[in-house]
Amino acid sequence: MSFTNYQNEFQKLLDRKYFSSEMHPLRKDAFTKLEACGFPTQKWEDWRFTNLSALTENHFLISEIKDAPQNNIDISQYKMDGIQTIVIYNGHFQQDISSVPEGIELLSGAEYSKQMNGQLFHSENSPFDLLNTAFMDSGVCLIVAKNTSIETPVRVLFISNGDNSIMVNPRIYIDIESNSSLMFIEEHVGDATLFFQNEAVYITIEKNSEVEHVRIQSNSMNTHNMANLHVKQLEYSRYKFYQYADGGKLSRSNIYVDLDGENAECNINCLSLSRGNQHIDNSIKVNHNTPHTYSSLLVKSVLFDNSTGVFNGRTVVKKDAQKIEAHQSNKNLLLSKSAKMNSIPQLEIYADDVKCSHGSTTGQLDDDALFYFQTRGIPKNEAFVLLVSGFVSEVMEKIKFEPLKNYINQKINSWIA
């Protein structure tokens, strides 16, 4: 595997006048570690079903000023009522058309780092965390002070456009102090001809707070998406994650949740719809680090054509984490003979008083159900749409914000039709 391209780009990034050199030691440290381990290969247990060779075969360049929009950009096609939006275009923050609801403190990465006295929390769970730390560009940090409920959802809209082969490494921090709540949406769109996005999202939810996080991945079929999500939950916190993915050529979501406080609860819901040669991999690791914590995973995939998918769910219950409850459910619908799904549900339990379950099913559309619909006069193609919609409907059902739920349902319906 050749890293030369990444080495060249890293040097270019360090030479940039407009990047704070205070971050350089952190970046260099991460890059050195990345060089030592390299990108994962299919010999790595956690990566054996996902081929990453495209990441080194293609030459991705860091996004330059010329890749920022030259004119005002039109985001009306992504309009959603009742929310506020922050726009990042090819890694460049678009201040003029960005806003956040009152009560949220919005900081750039550099500002946030200053506020944290240079002690940026970062993970080294996978080489892509290191890559992100080395190259992190578009920093968005949202802070919600204690006792603050933000009623208006905030969205970060990532637009990847253009014909240059670009790599961006967005870094997002979301800190929710105690007794507060936030609904956070990240939406990935665009028509880029070749793109690599390696985002890292760090969410800390303090005592008695709640975050609903919706990730919509509908970017171009030539995008390589690496999403690294790190969630840390303190006592009585609630985290609800919904991922809807129908875009991207090669996509992997690495989701890590640490349930660090008693009575913390997380619900992870992922829906992947793939066609053509798309590959969507969801690798989720939930750590029950304390007693009385709750987690549930609901992951569904619908696969057409030659598309492939991976579900890797790992729930780890630490030795002293008694009285926890953890559930995993993975269901996959294969709609062609050549589509392929790999499902690895795993429970690692070191405590002895726990309630855990996991299950995985992969199958085709039920012929009996299709026939049943037809005998009721419903034409086969319509029956097909109804049945696939029925299969996926429960995953996004619990999203609280109706306009967003409708927005996603429309995407689902147009995808199936």
Place this chain on the structure above:
Amino acid sequence: MLEIKNLHAKVEEKEILKGISLSVKPGELHVIMGPNGAGKSTLANVLAGRDKFEVTQGEIQFNGQSLIEMLPEHRAGEGMFLSFQYPVAIPGVNNMYFLKAAVNAVRKYRGESELDAVTFLKMIREKLKVVELDDSFIHRPVNEGFSGGEKKRNEILQMISLEPKLAILDETDSGLDIDALRVIAEGINNYRNNDRAFILITHYQRMLNYMQPDFIHVLMDGKIVKSGPKELAHELEEKGYSWI
């Protein structure tokens, strides 16, 4: 209305129907009885258009049209209805949504205007009363978590909503308690008229205590071996099938 002539059908190289002939006229109620494995459900499925059964010989005419090449959804549009022995559960699909899609698909096929949500709801509430089910029933996923009786009532609800010319009821009476049996029998009786025909497939004659069939047919080993009036059912009940 329905003319079946020398019908042969097979599934995976196994011949199940071995020459069935049956003629059903508007207004008639036919009962088909027979032991397990005789081909009763196969006959029902072939009539409704299930493609895993291959018709190898014979013909089926429904209101003057040949059925064999017709799609199941078109058969429904032409007025054929099959009540399933084991209705499938469809998680995630709301019963009302399903019923509305079915009613409107059939109306569209028949050249009628589609019903709007309000008109549909009004209509379906009337029909729910007939099968003695409450409103909450149509907001649940189709057959998901329904009891045996609820599933069968749901079938009858669909039948009276789609207004078929010929309804084939495949063991609609099995697995039902007396109350459910009564509700379903009444649903069918109230629904009988001079233009509409029924084929009732059953193991037991107990359903026949509530209704007046015109003919009883005994299906054994893929053929109708005996036909007769209502009294034939009593005789079968007493003597079993080996008597024939």
